[in-house]
Amino acid sequence: MGFSRRRIKGSSDGIYRFGRAEPASVAIWRQLFQSPCHKGHGQLGNRKKIADDHRIMTGDAVAYCAHPNETIDLIRKSGAAMVAGNCEKQLAIDAQECGCGFEEGSLCNLLSVGWYSFTTSLLRTDLRQWMKTLPDIAVFTHQGLRAAVIHGGVSDIARFLWPNSPQSEFEFEIKLLQDYVGQIDLVIAGHCGFAFTRQIGPVTWINAGTIAMPENRGDPRTRFAVLESKAVRFHYLDYDHFAASQAMRNAGLNQGYDKSLVDGYWPSEEVLPAELRRERAMG
Numbered sequence: 097m098g099f100s101r102r103r104i105k106g107s108s109d110g111i112y113r114f115g116r117a118e119p120a121s122v123a124i125w126r127q128l129f130q131s132p133c134h135k136g137h138g139q140l141g142n143r144k145k146i147a148d149d150h151r152i153m154t155g156d157a158v159a160y161c162a163h164p165n166e167t168i169d170l171i172r173k174s175g176a177a178m179v180a181g182n183c184e185k186q187l188a189i190d191a192q193e194c195g196c197g198f199e200e201g202s203l204c205n206l207l208s209v210g211w212y213s214f215t216t217s218l219l220r221t222d223l224r225q226w227m228k229t230l231p232d233i234a235v236f237t238h239q240g241l242r243a244a245v246i247h248g249g250v251s252d253i254a255r256f257l258w259p260n261s262p263q264s265e266f267e268f269e270i271k272l273l274q275d276y277v278g279q280i281d282l283v284i285a286g287h288c289g290f291a292f293t294r295q296i297g298p299v300t301w302i303n304a305g306t307i308a309m310p311e312n313r314g315d316p317r318t319r320f321a322v323l324e325s326k327a328v329r330f331h332y333l334d335y336d337h338f339a340a341s342q343a344m345r346n347a348g349l350n351q352g353y354d355k356s357l358v359d360g361y362w363p364s365e366e367v368l369p370a371e372l373r374r375e376r377a378m379g
Contacts, residue, residue: 146322148175152234154286154304155181155247158219159194159210161340162347168223181247181286182254186212187219188227197254197287210351213279217377233277238252239326241281242319244273248287257285257303258369259292265294285322289320291330300328307333308340309353310360312372317360 153176158164172179180188182195194212198205232253234245249255250272257265276282281302289312291305305311305319317332337357344354352363366374 103263109334148357149177151176152236152240152245152284153178154284155179155230156183156286156306157181158187158215159183160349160353161346162343162349164215164219165223168226171367172226177245178230178233179234179245179247180227180232180253183212183215183315184252185231187216188224189283190216190224195254197248197252197256198367200337202317204367207351207364209352211349211353214347214349235280237339238282238323241326242279243282243284244277245284246273248285250276253288256288256367257301258288258372259290259294259303260369260371263294263296266294266301270296270299270301270338282323291321293328302328308335308357309362312360312365312368314360314374316358 108346119161151174153171155178157171157178158167161167162331182197185191186193186195194206194208196204198208198330198350232246236243247253249257255269257269270280270283273283276338279298283299285301285303286306288303289306289309290303291311292303294301302321304321307318310316310318316337317334319330319332322329322331341357344350344357356362362368
């Protein structure tokens with residue numbers, strides 16, 4: 097898929113605006129891995145007593161793991177809001193690759209061939225059609241703060257914005273986003289797999305993290321974010337990562353991400369900035 101087709105659309109059908117109700121708490125996460133053993137989105141709502149319709153997912157619901165159809169069924173049943181990730185964009189049109197933004201020929205790119213082929217071979221037609229309906233941007237108001245939810249970037253849905261990316265990169269994306277949706281106080285994003293906040297002038301950029309892929313720190317626990325009382329707080333999520341890893345191996349998905357669920361390290365670090373690679377994380 098070319099760059100232009102990965103761009104956030106400016107048309108009204110690419111933006112979803114929530115109602116005017118201002119929830120006391122909003123749970124936000126990115127899924128990425130999936131397994132019936134992984135009840136993550138249910139836990140994060142129940143633990144904080146957050147209503148189903150106050151949960152937001154930043155995309156990439158299915159990738160890497162063994163149960164794509166079951167995962168989407170759970171998300172749809174939950175009633176949580178969701179924006180499209182690059183995986184949903186690609187799977188919706190039955191594309192040949194994940195559109196993840198990996199360098200051509202890199203190990204990350206080569207590893208993606210295995211899990212993406214597995215997912216697209218199993219995904220039901222009705223779920224592909226549902227993915228086509230997902231918005232690129234979601235806008236809502238929380239405690240008087242106006243928030244916009246995207247996946248990666250506005251210029252490119254698969255853009256990696258890391259905790260240590262230059263401020264100018266965030267400023268560029270915020271400017272594009274505000275051209276589409278107007279003034280905002282918060283940006284909520286996903287894609288990179290690390291939970292963090294950055295203050296970019298008057299705008300707070302929040303990456304909600306992912307509830308299934310560890311952050312390359314040697315800890316299998318994963319994270320999600322909760323907006324509460326105008327503040328964002330990150331929480332750890334414990335789930336049966338051993339069972340999820342075994343389900344991957346049973347499905348033949350043993351390219352390395354099965355081990356990531358257990359040891360907390362990514363099988364390839366090429367995409368990561370030097371500061372986030374294993375030798376720095378262990379130092």
